[in-house]
Structure formats: structure tokens, C-alpha cells
Amino acid sequence: MSAARGGPEGAWGQFSKGVFRLNPIFVIILGLCPALAVSVSVANAIGMGAAATFVLLGSTLVVSSLMGTLRRFFSPPLYRQVQRIRIPIYIVVIASFVTIVDLVMHAWAPALHARLGIFVPLIVVNCIILGRAEAFASRHGVGASLLDALGMGLGFTLALCLLSAVRELLGAGRLFGAPVFGPAFRPALVMTLAPGALITLGLLMGLFRYRRLRRGDDGLL
Amino acid sequence: MRETLRLGALLAAVCAASGLALGFVQRATQPRIEQAAARELAESLAVVLPGAAGFSGARERPLPGGGSVTFYDGYGADGRIAGYALPAERQGYQSPIRVLVGIATDGTVTGVRVLSQAETPGLGARIEETEAGESLWARIGLLFGGRGGGDAPSPRPWFLEQYAGLRADEIVLRGPAESGKGIHAVTGATITSRALTDAVRDAVGEFMRAGVPEEGRGG
Numbered sequence: 082m083s084a085a086r087g088g089p090e091g092a093w094g095q096f097s098k099g100v101f102r103l104n105p106i107f108v109i110i111l112g113l114c115p116a117l118a119v120s121v122s123v124a125n126a127i128g129m130g131a132a133a134t135f136v137l138l139g140s141t142l143v144v145s146s147l148m149g150t151l152r153r154f155f156s157p158p159l160y161r162q163v164q165r166i167r168i169p170i171y172i173v174v175i176a177s178f179v180t181i182v183d184l185v186m187h188a189w190a191p192a193l194h195a196r197l198g199i200f201v202p203l204i205v206v207n208c209i210i211l212g213r214a215e216a217f218a219s220r221h222g223v224g225a226s227l228l229d230a231l232g233m234g235l236g237f238t239l240a241l242c243l244l245s246a247v248r249e250l251l252g253a254g255r256l257f258g259a260p261v262f263g264p265a266f267r268p269a270l271v272m273t274l275a276p277g278a279l280i281t282l283g284l285l286m287g288l289f290r291y292r293r294l295r296r297g298d299d300g301l302l
Numbered sequence: 303m304r305e306t307l308r309l310g311a312l313l314a315a316v317c318a319a320s321g322l323a324l325g326f327v328q329r330a331t332q333p334r335i336e337q338a339a340a341r342e343l344a345e346s347l348a349v350v351l352p353g354a355a356g357f358s359g360a361r362e363r364p365l366p367g368g369g370s371v372t373f374y375d376g377y378g379a380d381g382r383i384a385g386y387a388l389p390a391e392r393q394g395y396q397s398p399i400r401v402l403v404g405i406a407t408d409g410t411v412t413g414v415r416v417l418s419q420a421e422t423p424g425l426g427a428r429i430e431e432t433e434a435g436e437s438l439w440a441r442i443g444l445l446f447g448g449r450g451g452g453d454a455p456s457p458r459p460w461f462l463e464q465y466a467g468l469r470a471d472e473i474v475l476r477g478p479a480e481s482g483k484g485i486h487a488v489t490g491a492t493i494t495s496r497a498l499t500d501a502v503r504d505a506v507g508e509f510m511r512a513g514v515p516e517e518g519r520g521g
Binding site: 121122147159162163165166169170173174176177180181184185187188189191195196198249252253268270272273274 | 305308309312313316317320323324327328331334335338339342397418420422423424425490
């Protein structure tokens with residue numbers, strides 16, 4: 082799986098592909114569990130996006146430099162052996178960064194920490210992070226990997242914001258928790274529940290797909 | 303065999319490095335986490351017992367029905383007991399709802415504050431909804447600083463305001479449109495409203511059945 086085929090290989094390409102062309106939520110369709118659960122309000126979405134981006138950047142930095150170092154200093158047969166335990170290594174690295182985010186958020190943004198609850202520790206099993214570690218960071222240099230992580234994190238955050246803005250606006254008539262419409266507005270409660278999440282996600286995915294088809298850009302990777 | 307040892311050693315090294323890093327972060331964040339919890343408790347105590355000027359540390363007393371309850375004494379400006387604050391918890395629609403309840407010495411509720419809940423936004427989560435008029439930025443400031451962005455006192459959630467002044471036997475759940483004394487449920491969130499109402503009523507009822515606690519030390 083070569084993540085860069087068919088796209089510009091420059092720094093801008095590495096960064097921007099995660100935002101639109103390979104958006105983790107709408108195009109690669111990874112990390113849907115937190116996306117569906119957390120996207121009820123824009124404030125939650127930004128907090129979750131920032132936390133996941135930090136974990137993505139940290140684990141990418143460690144994974145790409147560690148695997149790069151091992152590749153350089155180990156003989157090819159030895160490196161092939163190491164490759165057999167690469168997934169446990171990624172998991173340890175990712176879990177460490179998630180714990181760091183959890184502690185830091187608990188200390189400096191306690192209200193946000195209370196709101197996101199179990200979804201912060203669950204970043205450990207967010208497929209976007211393990212996916213980028215395996216598909217990109219372990220095979221590319223530190224610089225390219227960090228750009229990739231930043232783009233993917235931003236794409237994830239923007240997708241969450243888009244999803245949650247639609248849901249919060251239609252489902253609660255609010256944005257960032259503050260009322261937007263007058264008292265006459267009757268919110269569609271279904272939008273704050275699970276079905277609303279799936280409907281919104283489906284429509285937005287369709288929009289991204291339509292855009293790709295229009296541009297004749299059909300290959301996934 | 304050698305391969306197993308080699309791979310095991312590598313994995314152990316990665317784990318040790320991560321453990322070391324986590325140890326440092328934990329030591330750096332622990333004091334702040336404890337401070338934040340203490341500040342949150344002090345804030346909550348002041349909200350549920352608005353008449354009190356100072357509070358005791360956590361105290362514990364047995365309940366007549368078995369078990370025990372943790373509570374805090376609230377002291378008025380004259381140094382006499384103004385009331386008590388006690389935590390209560392009940393399973394809501396999709397999350398445990400933890401609240402702090404303030405009780406005056408005559409057994410009426412002085413205030414209720416939700417300590418934590420993760421109910422459905424737009425439905426159950428409206429137990430913490432405040433009247434319109436808050437600005438967007440004050441709201442964001444609240445999320446990060448724990449304090450509002452503006453100078454105005456933060457508005458009280460309308461659902462929780464209903465408990466103030468009621469005795470345990472007056473805390474009954476009514477429909478959103480029903481009239482009469484009691485707690486009017488949040489529209490579309492009967493389970494959440496009932497859980498919170500039951501939690502407050504049972505906490506206050508049990509606490510008062512045990513009689514007014516004897517005076518402790520504190521200030």
C-alpha cells in the first residue's frame with residue numbers, strides 16, 4: 082500500500098492529501114467510532130481532533146525515527162525479524178502518547194476531559210493512528226511522516242467539525258453550546274442521536290465521493 | 303530461541319522508554335490534576351450552599367439503613383452550621399449522573415450541581431442547560447479555564463434550580479407541562495430527569511432521617 086501513488090510527492094502533497102483527497106473519515110473511512118460518538122457538539126469535535134492529532138504526530142515521530150534507525154543499523158535479515166513485532170511496538174508507542182494526552186488534558190482542560198470521557202483513552206484503538214504508523218510512518222522519513230500526520234490529523238479534525246456542526250445546529254439549534262436560532266426553532270432531536278450521526282456521515286461521504294468522481298480521480302490510493 | 307530473546311529485549315526496551323516518559327508526565331501533571339479537583343469541589347460547594355461562608359473537610363457518618371455517607375459541613379459567617387453538602391449518584395439514560403446536593407439544617411434543598419454526566423446532548427444533557435444569553439466565547443473559555451470569559455456570574459441551569467427550597471417528600475417528578483409543586487422533567491428526557499430526581503430525593507431523605515449530624519470541627 083503506497084499512500085503517495087498518483088499524487089504530488091512534494092511537501093505540500095504529503096500534507097494536503099490527508100485533508101481532502103485521502104480524508105481519513107470521508108475517503109479512507111477509518112476511525113468512525115469516535116467520529117460518530119463525539120460529533121454531537123463542535124467543542125467536543127475540536128477537543129477530540131486536537132487530542133488525536135497530537136497522538137498522531139507523537140507516534141508518527143517515534144515510529145518513523147525508530148523504524149528508520151533499526152533499518153539503518155540492523156542487517157536486512159535482522160530487520161525482517163524486527164518487523165514481526167512492529168505492531169506491538171506501534172501499540173506501545175501509541176498507548177503512551179494517548180496516556181500523555183489524557184493526563185495533560187485532565188490537568189489543563191478538566192472540563193473538556195470530563196466531556197470526552199472514555200473517548201480519550203479510546204484513541205489508542207483509533208485505526209487512523211495505527212494505520213498511518215503502518216502504512217506511512219514506518220516506511221518514510223521523519224519529515225514526510227510528520228507532514229502526513231499533520232495533514233491526516235487536520236483532515237480528521239475538519240471532518241469531525243463538519244459532522245458536528247451539522248448535528249449540533251440541526252439537533253440542538255446551537256453552536257459551541259450557544260443558541261443560534263430564535264426560540265421558534267424546533268430542533269430535530271434525531272440528529273443528536275446515533276441515526277443522525279450515520280445519516281450526516283453518509284451524506285457527507287457521498288459529497289466527497291461525488292467530488293472525486295467529477296474530477297475523474299477514482300483510485301482510492 | 304535467540305530470535306525470541308532478541309525481539310523480547312527490543313520490545314522490553316521500547317516499553318521501558320515509554321514507562322519512563324509516562325512517569326515524568328505523571329509527576330508533572332499530578333499536582334495540577336489534584337488542584338483542579340479541589341477547585342472544582344470548592345466551586346461546587348459554594349454553588350449548592352450559597353449561604354455558607356466556609357466548609358469543613360469531608361466527613362463521614364453511618365446511615366440508618368446501613369452503609370455510610372460522605373458529607374461536608376457548611377458554616378455561615380457567624381461560624382454556625384448553615385447546612386450540609388453531600389454527593390449522590392444514579393445511573394441515567396446512558397451514563398452515571400453524579401451530583402452534589404446542598405441541604406439547609408431544616409432539610410430543604412439549597413442547591414444541586416451536576417458534577418459529571420454524559421447524557422444525550424440536546425436531550426438528557428439539558429439538565430445542565432442554562433437560559434439563553436450566554437456568549438459563545440464565554441462558553442469556550444469555560445471549557446478550557448473552568449471560568450467564564452465574562453465578569454457576569456455564570457447563569458444557573460433552570461432544571462436544577464427547581465430543587466431549591468423543596469423538602470425530600472416534595473421532590474417528585476412531574477411532566478414538563480404538568481402544574482403543581484415538584485420537579486418538571488426535561489422534555490424528551492424522562493429517564494435522565496427521573497434518575498437525577500431520585501438521586502436527590504433519596505440522598506436528602508436518608509440524610510435527614512439519620513438526624514442532623516453532631517457538630518464537627520473545621521472551618
